[in-house]
Amino acid sequence: MRARRGQFARDRPVRGSEQDHREVPRDPGDVGGHDDHRGRVPREVPLQAEEIASPEKRRNRRVPDAQFYHVAAFSVGREETSGRGVPGYHHPFRRPGRGAGREPRYVPRRLRRARLADRRRGHSSSGSARSRRVRARTRPTRAGGGAGGDRERTDFCEVTALVSGSPEKARRVADEYGVESVLDYDEFEAGEGTEDFDAVYVAGPNALHLDYARTAADHGKHVLCEKPIEVSADRAREMARACEEAGVTLMVAYRPQVEPAMRRLREMVRDGVLGDPVQFHGWFSGHILRQGGPDQWRLDPEMAGGGALMDVGVYPLNAVRFLLDANPVAVRATTSTPDETFEGVDEHVAFQLEFPEGATASCTASYRAQADDRLRLVGTEGQATLEPAFNSEIHPTLAVERGDERVEYTGPYVNEVREEFDYFAHCALTDATPEPDGRDSVADMEAVEAVYESAETGRRVEVGDVDV
Structure with missing residues (x-):
């Protein structure tokens, strides 16, 4: 493939940067301070559609030169x-x-x-x-x-x-x-x-x-x-x-990390729009046998390394880490494989992740269930639902609720694969560190191994610091 040197379309704020921080009204006529999304003063003003949509208007595909x-x-x-x-x-x-x-x-x-x-x-x-x-x-x-x-x-x-x-x-x-x-x-x-x-x-x-x-x-x-x-x-x-x-x-x-609605949700978490994150719910399921039958490498434990968790369960796992900008500290999990066609891999998996500041994530994935994928993030001041969350063929809707208010945001449609390839090329050409890079993906695998260990032993498993 070719890539031309230039600014990538999506906004990739540096973790911990101040570029997205803005002042948060506490009451009429008073403007409060801001730090990171932890401890941020909750907004007391109506949630407007423009508030959700505005960051995605910062899109720039100019190509300074013609290098491929x-x-x-x-x-x-x-x-x-x-x-x-x-x-x-x-x-x-x-x-x-x-x-x-x-x-x-x-x-x-x-x-x-x-x-x-x-x-x-x-x-x-x-x-x-x-x-x-x-x-x-x-x-x-x-x-x-x-x-x-x-x-x-x-x-x-x-x-x-x-x-x-x-x-x-x-x-x-x-x-x-x-x-x-x-x-x-x-x-x-x-x-x-x-x-x-x-x-x-x-x-x-x-x-x-x-x-x-x-x-x-x-x-x-x-x-x-x-x-x-x-x-x-x-x-x-x-x-x-x-x-x-x-x-x-x-x-x-x-792919989901380049979806505008997913990125907007991450910015809202950082800005404290939902208050402090409390609970995350994510699920991804479908019928893999209807897509290709039993003769496929995804059902071979040596080639795949696992089943539903390794293929579709990693999506909600990665999404909650992406949205909270944090790694889990402990895991509890169960798996089941009632259909012998899936012997050697997990047919269904359910796991709960614990995060440092007290938030938890409950995730499920299945190789033999009604097709569905979405996520919900609940905070002390509101909640947001993204549906579908991981299916690149359907334009997702982000629904945000605070009190009696509800706003839906669809954002611009993007080809997620195209976006991730362009972003990758931009990082390679400019020596920028991509998200997710190798270290981030090691963190995913540490959590995956903890899920499998918990499922095998029936115990809560702690996840250590990421060491690359």
Whole structure:
């Protein structure tokens, strides 16, 4: 992909900065002080729609120069849950009779990592779903013939190389969309064709993220890695350190963080509009078997590292950390897998997070339930609901209530994938630290491991400080 150097569209205030702080009326004619959102004086004036919408009017897509940024995209196994339309796709480690000879529901981390080391190098796929997803992700804009053909690009990025286990299929996609280069995994690892791209988008099975990200870093290429960053906190740390030592940018692709309504809610929390945060409720569910059947890597514990929690449960987990700008200190969790199709991974998960200032978060995720995703944040002075919270195909609505007042905000529609790619390119080109970076994603994995430990032991599990 290509990116042009310039100011990214969304506002990314520095954590702890004063740029969003504004004076808060305590009573008519009196203006109170302000600090951070903790201890902030509650607003006593009506909540206006403009108050919610105003920050998202600060959008700027000016491009000072015409420098482009190239990104290679992987075709690693099946990124989409559906295998339909992917001729010849096969699950790399499919074993006959999923119910026979499988591991316990949750594999101890030390054993899981040992088995991963044995399997990782042997992974291959004849499918090119990664190529299909690249097309969907970069559809926003096309450059005409003067730019060298029918190339799909965002404002800042353009696909210029595909890395695939099926070069023939990837070549057909490349020819159709004007992608310049196609590499197989051996060529990528050997450093061939690296002049064709500046960064690598890593997707596919979670357990393979580290290997490809580390190879990209060794070649001096920036890394945009799909969520979750890896299957364990230790492997997440390895990736973060590899990119830091190589001096390249590492960002993990959590789409909801670029959604204007989600960002506005974060600003409202910081500004104390809802008072002190008290409770967060987040849920994300759907029917994964209706999207692709049982033969998919997301249901393989070695490749996925878990089930509903690792795939969809990380969305509310990451969202509450993003909104509160804090990490949990303790976790309680339960999981269940009543359908034997999901044996080896969690079919349903429910967990509660405790935060330093007393706020709690209750989250659920499911691989076999009515499709639904939303979040609610309750504070001492009001509450906000975002629905849908994590589905990029539907324009979300942010509803804010304080007393008898209720205001709804939809904000501008954005293509979340396009936004995250542009933001990533902006950070790589300007040496800015992205959100979420490697350290932030290690914190996610620390919490994920605590959830699984609590589910296995039935005990409350404390989460330590993040160490990268």
